[in-house]
Amino acid sequence: MTGFKRFIPLLIVLLLGAVFFKSMTDGHNPKEIKSVRIDKPAPVFSLRLLADEKIQATDAILKTGKPVLVNFFASWCAPCRAEHESLMTLAFDKGIPIIGIAYKDDPIKSQRFLDSLGNPFAQVVVDRAGRAGIDWGVTGVPETFLVDGDGIVRYRHWGPIVGDAAIGRVMAAVEDLE
Amino acid sequence: MKHLFAFFLLVLAAALPATASDTPLKDPVQEAAARELMKEIRCLVCQNQSIEDSNADLAKDLRDIVREQVALGATPDQVRAYLVDRYGDWVLLKPPVNRLTWFLWGSPFLVLGGVLIAVVSSRKKAAVSEPLTSEEQARLDELLRAAPESDQIKGSEKQ
Numbered sequence: 001m002t003g004f005k006r007f008i009p010l011l012i013v014l015l016l017g018a019v020f021f022k023s024m025t026d027g028h029n030p031k032e033i034k035s036v037r038i039d040k041p042a043p044v045f046s047l048r049l050l051a052d053e054k055i056q057a058t059d060a061i062l063k064t065g066k067p068v069l070v071n072f073f074a075s076w077c078a079p080c081r082a083e084h085e086s087l088m089t090l091a092f093d094k095g096i097p098i099i100g101i102a103y104k105d106d107p108i109k110s111q112r113f114l115d116s117l118g119n120p121f122a123q124v125v126v127d128r129a130g131r132a133g134i135d136w137g138v139t140g141v142p143e144t145f146l147v148d149g150d151g152i153v154r155y156r157h158w159g160p161i162v163g164d165a166a167i168g169r170v171m172a173a174v175e176d177l178e
Numbered sequence: 179m180k181h182l183f184a185f186f187l188l189v190l191a192a193a194l195p196a197t198a199s200d201t202p203l204k205d206p207v208q209e210a211a212a213r214e215l216m217k218e219i220r221c222l223v224c225q226n227q228s229i230e231d232s233n234a235d236l237a238k239d240l241r242d243i244v245r246e247q248v249a250l251g252a253t254p255d256q257v258r259a260y261l262v263d264r265y266g267d268w269v270l271l272k273p274p275v276n277r278l279t280w281f282l283w284g285s286p287f288l289v290l291g292g293v294l295i296a297v298v299s300s301r302k303k304a305a306v307s308e309p310l311t312s313e314e315q316a317r318l319d320e321l322l323r324a325a326p327e328s329d330q331i332k333g334s335e336k337q
Contacts, residue, residue: 033222036266104235130239137264139222139236 035156043135050124057125065149069098074105075113077141083160084117091120100124103133103141212248220271
């Protein structure tokens with residue numbers, strides 16, 4: 001064995017160690033499933049408004065010419081409570097309109113949830129059967145999508161938006177559009 | 179006591195999810211086709227189970243969708259495409275062969291090919307040798323002629 005060759009196994013071990021260390025520490029959640037919706041038009045939907053069951057809202061409410069966040073939430077979902085404060089910040093401090101989609105939730109309970117914690121949503125629609133959630137590729141609530149002014153999905157935040165770092169990531173995605 | 183039992187039954191019934199129906203299709207052929215498909219679809223909540231095995235709410239919804247589509251006459255490929263469109267290839271427990279997965283499927287053959295090449299080339303190296311030059315040949319002849327003598331020498335050394 002020449003001088004260099006004998007160090008090859010050591011190099012391999014060090015390289016693998018670096019790869020494992022990086023994937024352990026980069027904050028990546030292995031359960032997170034990559035969204036296939038990114039850079040594709042938002043799914044078509046027609047759902048009743050939480051505020052008025054006679055009014056159907058369609059995906060047209062996403063095409064306002066400005067970036068819009070779409071947040072799937074439910075009153076029965078604990079992480080949604082945890083992220084609520086962040087949504088209030090995004091809506092009122094950062095001025096980003098948020099469309100809420102109440103996922104598999106009793107509209108009365110959704111309303112009570114918003115009454116007690118505050119309502120960060122410009123509009124709330126009701127996805128009682130969870131079919132809109134499936135169309136968006138949602139695997140669990142909360143999940144948040146950023147839709148650009150033309151109705152194209154540009155970013156997906158998986159799980160609750162908690163903490164400044166998470167808000168920062170969402171804001172960075174919004175700023176990327178501008 | 180009877181009342182208490184009835185109460186528990188009610189509580190149990192209330193705990194069961196009301197939204198997902200999970201009723202089998204009437205046509206047994208269609209139901210069998212739907213079941214086959216369910217075995218191939220990953221539950222996105224529990225992740226290492228198929229939706230046929232999983233009790234998660236989302237798995238129930240996906241089972242309903244599979245049955246619904248099969249009842250409408252969708253082919254297995256169409257049902258798969260519907261789900262892949264929403265959740266990506268990952269929703270299929272068996273990854274399809276495509277641009278992103280060719281390495282995954284091809285790697286056993288690549289390794290096999292590599293091993294074959296290594297084996298063949300090492301054998302070649304061992305088999306092929308340079309023909310002897312006339313000088314070497316002369317030396318070899320000389321050594322062979324001297325061989326019996328050297329045997330004797332060895333024999334004497336032993337003693």
